Amino acid sequence: MAAPIDLAAALATFHEPWQPRTVAVLNEYDVRVVKTLGEFAWHSHPDTDELFLVVRGSLTIRMEAGDVTLGPGQLYVVPRGVRHQPVSSEGAEIVLIEPSVTVNTGDSPGELTAARRVL
C-alpha cells in the first residue's frame, strides 16, 4: 500500500537548521525538506536552478539584483549561476527541489556544507 509523504511530519523528525533531508526522488531530482534559521552562506549553483517552497514561517532569498521574501505556499526558483543567500531571522520550514547531485552550498563549500541525507 502506498503512503503519502507528509511534509510537516518529515520536518518534525529533526531540528538542526540548514541540514536538508531528502524525502522523495523524482527522476534525478531530490525533494528535500529543510529548516532554516539565521543566515546561510552566499553561494550559487553553476549547473542548476533551485526551487524554494515555504511550508511554514518566512524565508528571504537575498540576491544581488533584489531580494525575494517567501511565506507559506509561496515558491521561487533561483536561476542557475545566480548568487543567493537564504536568510530566515525567525525560522522557516521549506522544501527544496534540485538535482540529487546538488550540494547545498554550491560553489562555496564550508562549514554549512551538508552531505546528501535521505530521511
Added chain:
Amino acid sequence: MAAPIDLAAALATFHEPWQPRTVAVLNEYDVRVVKTLGEFAWHSHPDTDELFLVVRGSLTIRMEAGDVTLGPGQLYVVPRGVRHQPVSSEGAEIVLIEPSVTVNTGDSPGELTAARRVL
C-alpha cells in the same frame, strides 16, 4: 525586483479542472498548478516520474498496486510507467512537477489531454 509565486493566487486565476497551468520552470521541469474534480483518465508516463503535492482538498491516486490519498501538505511521486488515475470527488488544488515536455494524459491521449499552458 523578484516576486514570489503564490500557489493559492495562481490557482485563483482559473476554474476548469484538469487543466494545468505552468507557474515556474526548474531547468527542464515545469511546476504546474491544477484543479482536480472527479475522475481523470487512467494513464502512465513511460518516460518520467510525476510528483503530486496537494495544496487544498483531497486527492486519491488510484494505482493497480493500491491507492494513495493525499491531503494538504502531502506529496507522492508516481514512478514512471506506473498506471494511475487521479480522483478527487470533492475537488482539490494541487501542484504537479514533471518534465516540461510531459503531457497530462501520458500514454492515453483523449478529451482530457491539455496543451502546455504557462500562466
